[in-house]
Amino acid sequence: MSEPISALKMAGFDGLARVEDCGLQGMITLRGDLSARAVKSAVTAATGLTGPKQPGPLQIVSGKSGSAAWMSPDEMLLLCPYGETGSVLAAMQEKLAKVHALAVDVSDARVQLQVAGPSAREVMAKLCPLDLSPENFQPGTIRRTRMAQIPAALWMVDEATFRVICFRSVADYAFNLLKTAAHPESGVGYF
């Protein structure tokens, strides 16, 4: 059996912040009426998050078996171990059998990067047109936005660490972009 490989093959770079490929990540796009019981239980099945704990607008929440991120009023992105995507998806399909919903594996369509370090906010703020100041952007928030010339979704796993998801085909561009923004001599000192 051949081994799946991530687009960036675990590349990394150290500068203002540490930029690195997070490797393969199980991702499932779920579209449906997020308030419907069946849909909620599908999310529970995937992440272990019970209804009330599931994310609202612009939120990302982690459960014991995975995380759920709010993508739009009728869309969630569920994160789970890459190897378990198939089984998680199956479990979800079961719950969704009777409702109008769409759940599909998108793990291979994306690349996930991590930007870590005290200046991580600064690095991202060079590329994304949104307010990343601590007052406005904290772990638990997820934003789909523009990173330079590509769409990206980003959130913080802790005060100094961003996760960035973008499309697989532009993985090299995304990595080089973050590398450029993280140039060791380009600190801004705004946040």
Added chain:
Amino acid sequence: MLILRCPYCGVDADETELAPGGEAHLKRFGPGSGDDDFHDYLFTRENPRGVHFERWRHAHGCGKWFHAARATDTLQVFGTYPAQTSEPPKEVLALIRAARPGWSWREFA
């Protein structure tokens, strides 16, 4: 450089996260419609020097289409609202009338 609030995610989106989609509240005319109706539906536009109802997509965001009531002469924004409607919300219309007495637009007001 506009900022418009996406009514779905509540984000004050930078213009570069948005994709413009032209005049809003156009009624679709399909097979069986007259030439004039079809022509107006496809091409005739209000294009006012004033308040304009228009479509935007939160393209680099939640991906949803929404509508904005925006003045093309001052770029003032009177409100944004979901696209799943055939006319602007009452409160938006009220704001416009208050700010621009005598204002008018095709079917409503």
Added chain:
Amino acid sequence: MKRYSAFAVAREALRYHTGWGRAWAAPTPNRRYDVVIVGAGGHGLATAYYLGKNFGITNVAILEKGWLGGGNTGRNTTIIRSNYLQDPSAAIYEKARALYENMSQDLNYNVMFSPRGVIMLAQTEHEVRGYRRTAHANALQGVATEFISPERVKEIVPIISIDGPRYPVLGGLWQARGGTARHDAVAWGYARACSDMGMHVIQQCEVTGVRSEGGKVTGVDTSKGPIDCDKLGVVVAGHSGVLAEMAGFRLPIESVALQALVSEPIKPCMDVVVMANTVHGYMSQSDKGEMVIGGGADGYNNYTQRGSFHHIEETVRALVETFPMISRLKMLRQWGGIVDMTGDRSPILSKTPLEGCFINCGWGTGGFKAIPGSGWGMAELMAKGHSPLTEAFSLDRFKEGRFIDESVAAGVAH
């Protein structure tokens, strides 16, 4: 009127240039004219000029709400070319280009038409095919263009980088007699010539209403009082919708902002106009030495004459990649104009539902280069009721689905 020449300048110099009179008169409006043209931009003035020159119609007023040439005529990047794909476009733009060749002498006003050549870069296979097709079409349209190799492009434009990592230059569509002209001078030269024919160029005169009787136009109301006319020409880029509403009809038009910028002046380094449509940027160098740069239009309705800065960014980004040497030049000034975009991005020169009322609008981003041809055709249309130059650009084409789409060859229409 005093004729312009080096001799006249020398003679005047001896009396410290106190002898020069007004370039155009400042008359008070008559109560009636045979023809009223609304809009004293290039297109309006050219229409009036050719009404007089080609059809002897000189009882004409050109009404301008601001100052003449103050709209897009004075806000564009002055590019003149006629290497268009579709027959009707090629016809009117080539007519215009040909008229530009003699305009300075014709108007006795130096508009500095400089046929330095225009290159449209082909940077994708798709563009290569599109421009080869255009070259074939141009040959049959009597427009002198050729598709040239990357090496030839580099020869003509030494400062260009033809092997950019992202979009190598694969060739170009070259029109040797395309070029630029001094935009203000075009409006001023026409205004002076119209005034010389006894026409009235009336500035600071805003049209507030269009009068009609039994479906026929009878005149206009203006900030300087009512003015009657038999024929009315509406030539008000950026405000066509507003005027059309006064005349009681609507247009397939949306008004958006188009921006441009110039660098600080440097010594001459690029003797041609270069358009890179894949990356949405074009550049030429003015006689002052400024690099004159333009790009794509905004996507939303806007009357503020202020565009969004990210378009400037995209354009500059593209040109820095295409012309690496401009990276250390500085942007001196940016500005915006309002352009009328039609359903097929081609202009409208047409009769209207209101008899006696004619409209010339929708030039989008391509108006300046068309000024003389547009005026020539519009004058014929107004004088004779039809013109081969304007026929295809009639208002009813949208209803029939008969479009003139120039975007098919190049990425952008103009």
Added chain:
Amino acid sequence: MSTRIASHGRLIDRNTTVSFTFNGKSFIGHAGDTLASALMANDQMMIGRSFKYHRPRGLVASGAEEPNALVGLGTGSRFEPNQRATTTELFDGLSARSQNHWPSLEHDIGAINSLFARFLPAGFYYKTFMYPRSFWKSVYEPFIRQSAGLGQVPTERDADTYEHFYAFTDVLVIGGGVAGLQAALTAGRAGAKVLLMEQSAHWGGRAPVDGGTIDGAPVEEFVEQAVSELEAMPNVTLRNRCMGAGIYDHGYALGYERLTDHGPAQPGPRHRLWRIRAKQIVTATGAIERPLAFAGNDVPGVMLASAMRDYVVNYGVTPGQRVIVATNNDDAYRTAITLHEAGVQVLRILDARNSGGGPLMSVARELGIRIDCGRAIGKVKGGKRVTGVSVCAQEGQGGALEDVACDAVAMSGGWSPVVHLWSHCGGKLTWDDAHAMFRPDPQRPPTGADGLGYVTAAGAANGALALDAVLEDATVAASAAARAAGFKSKSVAPPQGAASPEAPLEPVWLMPRQAETPLRMKSWLDYQNDVKVSDVQLAAREGYESVEHTKRYTTLGMATDQGKLSNINGLATLADALQAEIPQVGTTTFRPPYTPISMGAIAGEARGEVFQPIRKTPMHDWHEAHGAEWEPVGHWRRPYAYRRPGESTHDAVMREVKNTREAVGMLDASTLGKILVKGPDAGRFLDMMYTNMMSTLKPGKCRYGLMCSENGFLIDDGVVARIDDDTWLCHTTTGGADRIHAHMEEWLQTEWWDWQVYTANLTEQYAQIAVVGPMARTVLETLGGMDLSKESLGFMEWRDGALGGIPVRVYRISFSGELSYEIAVPASLGQALWDKIADVGAAYRIMPYGTECLHILRAEKGFIMIGDETDGTVIPQDLGLHWAISKKKEDFLGKRAQERSHMTDPDRWKLVGLETTDGSTLPDGAYAVAEGVNPNGQRNVQGRVTSTYHSPTLGRGIAMGLVLHGPDRMGELLEFPGTDGKTYTAKITDPVFYDKDGEKQNV
């Protein structure tokens, strides 16, 4: 001579010397110098040549408003033209060159223009250079262009990098003078998030130079305290060397930060462009002194009084030893007093006001400075340097009362607030008669998204010129801004500024008032562009009455200083010529940027490898390693062909076609769009999207479909597979994936929002590999894992399974006419499957093929290609695709449009095949000519080539084209003139050239 003096010099460190070169000559300056002050210290007063007459030009100002002192800075990949010496911080090894002269600054051939100045008035070129016609391009323009331009042309690729930064703040304060500092303090204390930007390297602006006290202490102390307090505030960010470049709609502002210009050796980005969103903006941009218009006011040595003061106080340099001061206001007395204190001889103060000035005048007088009231400068003597002035009465024509020898002249015509940023986004101005200046009209500010004002001017920028007024105004402005941003500021009394009171100024637009023409022709308004009082008067005389006309006709204010010194004087001159009031004449619009900003900064990080995203498939690196020549398709890169050693691209393509037809080829089809459409209404929805009927497709089956725009034109095509009862997978073209997905979502969200359909764009989830050719089945069966026989997987069917142990979905579809399978595999396994197929395929002569081969294969088979046969003006009916247009459906996107008269016109050109009679290949894009010409004299045409290739399979040229009544004219000959001079003759044929009955793909 100009020189360094022993006293003053608050900004320089006399213990550190810095060496630099100007025009190759080595000089010494001090740390803290600007290039301008260092040149002045070295008696280098002449720094450049003017644009039109090549007149000698020296320093006039000390800051961003400087029109003359522009130099070429640096060398090679770090050379930059048109740098202002006054805003260039001196650093060790700096090398500068003067501009716009040949052969040298001192001896410039172009200066001959100056002798003919009289013959070259404003707009002379509109009146000349017309005859003979051919001369403009060949003689006149080349001549003009030779003298055109200022700076030299950079020749090398920029060695520096640049970046952007997005900042969000409550209050943005632009300008770090006392007004800006006080504004920042006020807003900061109110709790607002504040960003304070100062264009220079120093805080405090010009107040420390002008003197006076704040709360009893010297201004400098206030500045120090303010800066340290601000630095201590967590909610405040200070940024010097960062200019507020422009203000745009909805609170957007640009900051231009120069990170390494003062030390190019430093690593890191050179400039950073701040893209700021501010709730409120306070412009504390100060004011600029106006020159006086008198004859010879452009001779090196004539300077703004305030600038002369700056040079003495800040840098300890003086432009001369014997100075004459000319003024119409009290401020210039400060300069006289400062010069006197510095040991510079002040010979005269010529005060145009008969009554003279206030307390400052008395101070000057007590110092023993001679003051003549009602006096003016009739004329400055000297060429490359001031040698003296002739003094005259202000009320007069310039008759000399006395001649005074001097080596520098300080002039002051009053002050103009810097209203540029206020005006960028529509802020209006009002005329202040008392101070003879335009200032912001608080009633008409720029308005934001909420319709309310978001810019407030503060201090001198708001017309408050006196120190106490500045602090008061800044406090009020900042409180208002903070309040508007949602922060209540506790009302603290502003610090008390105290400066000597001033007598009112008296507007002086021309010196002397009735100066005769010869003098007016030497009275400069715009130094860089050589616009004189006489030019503006000429423009007015000729009817260029609008200020915009005058500006464009004379080029007043259009130089690289954008008229910072000349606009108001020019406007006043125009008003005078028109006998109109200045406010009636109006102002020109102010456009960003405030001062020029580098293109590099605007482009930001987007250069080289991150210029634009390049989209790569999972097998990209393999293609690269196997000789792929790349073709950009949208942002994707696809292999055009795989060249082998010794092969031309054409050879490679021919080989790939032959091999695929004879054996087997493999294609990376990953870029094809894959959109999942699911839901109870999915079928109904796809019936609207496609011209065909998709709802009737059976699970397990595929169908080729066409998509049209609502305007009727063909926009995309592809194979649709029915996955299960309520799920379809739609394939789109490479360019189409995102566009078509957006197109679907648009209709679902904005028209049929009550339909139950969800879509997902799975384009990048799967790598897709096409295995094509007679041996395709054998190769895949050798790989093993699925039964791919005709029986179990028929043409236009799909199955899930595994090949070589890798989970796949196999579609049996063909875009080549060959036996063909398209295999979708999770992207992360794409390379693995590709390798396996290549391995087992080797035995069967499998070869990868590129897009050009793909095109030829499809063309031989007569399949249309979106973008080749279609160009946005073509409808399916033109392409003989009626079979793909459902007659049963009442509606689909484009149906109504295709009923319009021009779309149903029997004369529309229709798709046919074209075969040259001699087997050659038709030129791409050629047109078929018809008899005669149209009314515009253009040759009539009756068709065109849409695709043309040499077919190695048929050993001849084949083409497709759209031809008038084509399908009814089989066998007829058409003529296609090429651009190569040849005319090609081609026969109209069926577009299917190969395997008409489709036996091969069905085996």
